[in-house]
Amino acid sequence: MSILVLAEHHNGVLADATAHVVAAARQIGGELHVLVVGEGVAAIAEAASKLDGVGRVLVADHANYAHLLAEPTAALMAQLADDYGHVLAAASTTGKNVLPRLAALKGVGQISEIIAVQGVDTFKRPIYAGNAIATVQSEDTLKVITVRATAFDAVAATQSDDGAAIEAIDFVADNDQSTFIEEQLAESDRPELGSAKVVISGGRGMGSRENFQLLERIADKLGAAIGASRAAVDAGFAPNDMQVGQTGKIVAPELYIAVGISGAIQHLAGMKDAKVIVAINKDEDAPIFQVADYGLVADLFEALPALERQL
Amino acid sequence: MKVLVAIKRVIDYNVKIRVKSDHSDVDLTNVKMAMNPFCEIAVEEAVRLKEKGVATEVVVVTIGPKAAQEQLRTALALGADRAIHVETDLRVESLGAARALAKIVEEQQPGLVILGKQAIDTDNNQTGQMLAALTGLPQGTFASEVAVEDGRLRVTREIDGGLETLELTLPAIVTTDLRLNEPRYAKLPDIMKAKKKPLEVRTPADLGVELASRIKLLKVEPPAERQAGIKVGSVDELIDKLKNEAKVIS
Ligand SMILES: Cc1cc2nc3c(=O)[nH]c(=O)nc-3n(C[C@H](O)[C@H](O)[C@H](O)COP(=O)(O)OP(=O)(O)OC[C@H]3O[C@@H](n4cnc5c(N)ncnc54)[C@H](O)[C@@H]3O)c2cc1C
Numbered sequence: 001m002s003i004l005v006l007a008e009h010h011n012g013v014l015a016d017a018t019a020h021v022v023a024a025a026r027q028i029g030g031e032l033h034v035l036v037v038g039e040g041v042a043a044i045a046e047a048a049s050k051l052d053g054v055g056r057v058l059v060a061d062h063a064n065y066a067h068l069l070a071e072p073t074a075a076l077m078a079q080l081a082d083d084y085g086h087v088l089a090a091a092s093t094t095g096k097n098v099l100p101r102l103a104a105l106k107g108v109g110q111i112s113e114i115i116a117v118q119g120v121d122t123f124k125r126p127i128y129a130g131n132a133i134a135t136v137q138s139e140d141t142l143k144v145i146t147v148r149a150t151a152f153d154a155v156a157a158t159q160s161d162d163g164a165a166i167e168a169i170d171f172v173a174d175n176d177q178s179t180f181i182e183e184q185l186a187e188s189d190r191p192e193l194g195s196a197k198v199v200i201s202g203g204r205g206m207g208s209r210e211n212f213q214l215l216e217r218i219a220d221k222l223g224a225a226i227g228a229s230r231a232a233v234d235a236g237f238a239p240n241d242m243q244v245g246q247t248g249k250i251v252a253p254e255l256y257i258a259v260g261i262s263g264a265i266q267h268l269a270g271m272k273d274a275k276v277i278v279a280i281n282k283d284e285d286a287p288i289f290q291v292a293d294y295g296l297v298a299d300l301f302e303a304l305p306a307l308e309r310q311l
Numbered sequence: 312m313k314v315l316v317a318i319k320r321v322i323d324y325n326v327k328i329r330v331k332s333d334h335s336d337v338d339l340t341n342v343k344m345a346m347n348p349f350c351e352i353a354v355e356e357a358v359r360l361k362e363k364g365v366a367t368e369v370v371v372v373t374i375g376p377k378a379a380q381e382q383l384r385t386a387l388a389l390g391a392d393r394a395i396h397v398e399t400d401l402r403v404e405s406l407g408a409a410r411a412l413a414k415i416v417e418e419q420q421p422g423l424v425i426l427g428k429q430a431i432d433t434d435n436n437q438t439g440q441m442l443a444a445l446t447g448l449p450q451g452t453f454a455s456e457v458a459v460e461d462g463r464l465r466v467t468r469e470i471d472g473g474l475e476t477l478e479l480t481l482p483a484i485v486t487t488d489l490r491l492n493e494p495r496y497a498k499l500p501d502i503m504k505a506k507k508k509p510l511e512v513r514t515p516a517d518l519g520v521e522l523a524s525r526i527k528l529l530k531v532e533p534p535a536e537r538q539a540g541i542k543v544g545s546v547d548e549l550i551d552k553l554k555n556e557a558k559v560i561s
């Protein structure tokens with residue numbers, strides 16, 4: 001049976017996450033199609049057609065699909081799903097919004113945020129904020145799955161010049177239930193939090209929004225993305241899209257620097273797969289030190305300027 | 312408008328869980344249980360809608376074992392008017408929970424249904440979206456703000472890139488994110504009063520739903536443990552280690 005992958009895209013660009021989900025799909029094996037849903041998405045389809053292993057790209061380009069609202073997107077995918085054995089998407093806010101709805105429309109279960117493929121129907125996924133790893137087996141004929149992008153290495157672009165065939169989907173799902181009003185997107189020249197090689201995060205210990213600039217200057221030097229703990233987001237020091245953790249973003253960079261973060265399990269759930277963890281905290285008993293490769297017991301207001309000077 | 316809130320009994324979020332030695336599941340014997348934090352936020356939002364005069368009645372529902380009535384009583388103490396318990400000792404997956412909830416929606420005809428965005432045990436993040444599909448209703452997931460205006464619902468959602476605002480027709484399904492509100496604590500007199508509020512017990516059979524899951528739990532293992540590393544004495548030493556030992560910066 002074939003596999004359908006829902007492409008993740010933002011601001012007219014195919015997101016890195018898609019190449020990671022394609023990698024997971026290739027481990028399952030079989031003919032692989034990518035579905036691009038949106039309005040004005042030709043360039044995204046073109047980019048998707050160049051991913052290694054993709055056999056065909058389906059494009060549903062229509063005003064009704066702008067912003068990938070759950071109702072029309074799931075209805076469209078329900079139309080297509082019968083031709084497939086698996087439907088995959090990134091465990092992003094888009095994938096998490098749409099795929100459970102699709103699964104229920106098809107009367108099947110959904111498997112969330114897999115981190116390993118054990119076979120065509122068997123997968124590993126974290127539960128309890130990553131404090132246990134479950135191996136689950138789906139007995140449904142259609143398997144609807146979201147994938148934790150950081151757990152799979154992205155596929156490269158194909159070597160051949162012409163990519164996979166691109167095919168337009170004419171089906172247009174009606175939608176009189178939900179209307180897009182507005183969005184406030186964080187604008188940043190920094191790398192995406194989910195795929196950055198270096199992430200520096202601040203917690204409640206940062207004390208204020210202004211103090212987050214101490215992190216920004218270091219991030220500039222390291223080409224890092226900036227993250228935050230929930231306490232820092234709740235206190236208004238950083239916007240919600242920066243939250244790392246069980247209920248925020250999951251990151252697995254080469255280097256993660258936690259500053260003024262205590263290390264609650266909900267925070268660790270989002271970053272403990274980083275290759276190297278550095279913690280800067282003035283409390284030598286802070287739990288973050290139990291997972292840190294390098295711990296520095298220091299006042300962050302002294303350590304950060306020193307770090308910035310010496311990098 | 313009647314508001315229906317689905318709540319789930321889960322392990323208390325402060326508890327560090329252990330995996331059973333036979334790797335069959337997580338060991339929940341004698342572990343402190345509580346209402347899922349996202350469900351507390353859902354109850355709070357419904358109660359606030361009632362206090363604002365938007366909601367006329369708040370009904371809470373759970374699907375789970377007898378002990379889950381504790382969490383229903385907590386919700387009643389927080390301000391819900393009545394409770395429905397769909398009693399089962401089965402391991403209920405999201406689709407099963409959503410099927411049972413869809414029956415309750417059909418019976419109760421709420422104008423709005425609020426669920427948590429994810430349960431902190433299975434971390435599935437599915438039930439609300441599935442319920443929306445089964446009832447054919449629109450969904451506003453990961454909500455950080457909701458308002459009823461002119462018979463429609465305005466929902467601000469926390470998305471990966473920032474925030475998104477949608478308008479939904481009612482009835483609608485909403486799932487809560489952390490920043491929707493800060494739940495209150497139940498006061499003692501309210502806890503006493505809650506004991507007298509109505510709690511109706513139902514069974515999956517009388518609702519006519521099949522809860523059996525087609526997703527089998529084969530094994531549960533502890534994650535790979537990270538070893539604690541070393542403490543460095545200064546920023547200089549830290550930079551030296553990162554450059555020369557870990558080789559993650561140049
Ligand atoms: C359902 C649920 C979901 C959650 N999801 C998440 C999530 O996704 N992500 C997340 O992060 N949290 C999450 N949390 C919250 C989590 O439990 C913690 O409350 C939160 O991570 C704490 O943030 P913090 O470490 O910044 O703050 P604190 O725990 O207050 O720690 C602040 C730290 O800063 C240090 N510090 C203070 N001043 C200085 C200084 N001058 N120099 C150096 N160090 C200093 C202190 O020693 C302390 O260790 C969730 C909680 C719940 C209940």
Ligand SMILES: Cc1cc2nc3c(=O)[nH]c(=O)nc-3n(C[C@H](O)[C@H](O)[C@H](O)COP(=O)(O)OP(=O)(O)OC[C@H]3O[C@@H](n4cnc5c(N)ncnc54)[C@H](O)[C@@H]3O)c2cc1C
Binds near residue numbers: 428434437
């Ligand atoms: C007695 C019993 C024992 C169980 N034991 C285990 C176990 O040992 N291991 C295991 O992995 N799973 C176990 N489960 C299964 C787990 O409870 C289901 O996965 C769950 O009911 C489905 O929801 P979710 O966690 O996927 O929800 P999510 O989709 O993550 O939850 C989102 C929201 O849906 C609503 N919701 C979810 N479930 C219910 C419910 N039951 N009632 C009312 N509202 C709900 C809540 O508002 C919640 O915030 C058990 C279930 C029961 C009843």
